[in-house]
Amino acid sequence: MVNSTTQKDALKVNLDQLQCHFTWTSKKKTIDLDDMKQRLEDTIQTSVKPQARFYNHFAFINCQQGKYEEAIQNLKEAEKILKESHGDDFEKRILVTYGNYAWVYYHMDRLEEAQSYLDKLETVCKLFPEASRFAAMIPEVYGEKGLSLLKSAGQYYEEAKECFKKALEKDPDNIEWNVGYATVLYRLEEFSGTPESHKPTQSMKQLRRVLELDPDHAEAMVLLALKLQELSQEGEASTLVERALQKSPDHPHVLRYAAKFYRIKGDVERALKVLKTAMEITPNSTFLHHQFGLCYRKKLMSLLKNPLSKNPSNPAFQQKVELIKLCKSHFKNAFKPRPLTFIKAQLDFAGICSLNEEFPEAEKIYTNLLKLKDIRPENRQAICLQAGLFQLFQKRAESKAVALFLEGMKVNYNSIERKKCRENLERIATGRLRRNPRDTEALGALGFLHQLDGKKRKAVEYFEKALQFDQGNEEYLSALCELRLSI
Template sequence: MASIQTDLQRQLDSVECHFTWNLSCNVSILHRQQERLEDRSRHGCTWEGHLYNLLGYVVYHIQDSAEEALLHLRQAEVVLKEQEPEGRGPRLLVNQANLAWVHYHLGELPECQSYLEEVTRLQEEFPAPPGCELHPEVYGEKGWTLVKFEHDFQKLAVANFEMALRGETDRKEWHVGLALAKYKVYFNEGNEELRGEIIEQIKIAKTKDPDNLRMLAMYWNALADVGKKTEETGSSDEALTCLRKAEKMIREQGEEEKDCLLLVNQANLAWVHYLRDLLVSRRIESTCDESTEQGHKAPLR
């Protein structure tokens, strides 16, 4: 039995998952993570499988409950299997390794071994692309997880999203993750050139994921922070469309939170209307000024 446990422990230490990523074990940080993750799970999340994977890890450390962690990891497994065409694929690599870890801590060694074998099968069926040590799905989930922790972890998130994009250059999730991580880590510390690169990455992300309200808001905030004025055609109309989508989403939430968010959203709508009217009036004034100036400069006949 001891030799079996030693062999399993060796295998567990070699897999890529939340339990081997040396994440923060600070209780106050993990409590905040739990609150945020549970809130996101109630309101929907495009990274739902990753969310339940991380929640399983967080709950395990806060409550010291492998049973509770197992519930969340199984939720993640169901979601991730639904996202794979045949019910299994590389999205499950991290989840199956997490499940192996938790079963090991429950003393359920046959189950642990079974999940480790599934990780090995997935690695063989879905190998990492050339130039990557890990599959892009692993880099992506690792980046998504790290970006939610402290500054040093967020730096590592940047590197993981860059590696994910090396393997899957057009994947919108990795572009969004890289934009978010770079913005968090470097935007307030960077020089003008670096800020410009980050703004360009945010622009790429919002273009690839046009329904992502966070990327759109981040783009406007970044432009405002560097004092860059943009008069892109349709930008104010894009803002209005985006805010109306947000209003529809807000109305589906709880009453108390909905009232507060609707108030903020209505203020945003009013502000965008004002900016659009101001932009139109300035364009009219500019056109009039140019016409007047050209009139003054007209040659005498």
């Protein structure tokens, strides 16, 4: 038994050095595995040509869920595809698959088989001058790593971007990695607070590069159209969307981005029509459900401007009830399989519940979201902001709102959500101090704000004043002590 444990521990040391799915996204608690599996199934079903990387990723998920035999079958499928499609550079392409084999057999306690794949890796790695004993960081590995991280969760996007850059340094014309790089730039630009969001045309340049390499790449066309739409270049954007739909009328990704384009343009009926076509192809897509919800919300917000929507005997009221029901249903279907990663859909659902005065349901969502760990900083700030506004306006709980805005501010990340947390916090604190200069909570909040700004002496003033009226407050005492030591 001791020898077996020692052997397993020694094996694990070597396995940790591998470059494969088990070392790239090892935080199982930050990934919605069932949803990822569904998305992979959709991708395989709608792909013209099978890709080994889909089956590699499948093997990782099945193994995480304890379905080891299925995982081995996935890897056999990946290996078969690589032999058929990449015979000339099989050794470059097989590295990740061999690494995954070793890990799956390790999890099955079949240590000899795990070791045999480590031996195979060691043999293959000798072909590459810069490789270590079990890993070779060549473009094929960087490319597959980037694509794997891109499929996983938002907190891996920065790392995915670096992988694509490294892969493209050695192989600048590889279409798959150029698409991956363009996609990750596009997604990072959508996150408020990332360096990419301050230069929102990086992805446009990269998408045009993809279209240079493959003028018929319909997904690149619709993504580029969405970026052009942001810059109010509607003419070129519309042309690209129409071209993309002609080229790939059945591609779910093309359809979903085209629908987003039409919704933003204000043509909600056209967006819904495109979404219905996409939903027939991939009925379980969480992204599509979210897009449906956003379309129905747009119709709802327009209807709410009509005063007759408040009158139960008017048809507009019934229409409002139906739209609220549709929004809730689609937002819920969007986040239910993705409770860890689809935060936006959960916030949208809570927003509709709040609008419909279903306050306990909205509060339940905010409570669960505030417990999430390892999420993107702008998501943490968005949760604090929306939960804070809910406490402020729906629950009339100003103190809870202040605490939430302050929590959002303490996430050191320069996003729009953080700016809004600050604006609300300052407005509440200054308003309360005008009414009562001895309001310790308002004084403390302003003290923390000045501390976060690096205005230490001003922060000290506020904390000292707060402690005059609340002498035993440990939070203020601790902050004051820290500030005095740093001045």
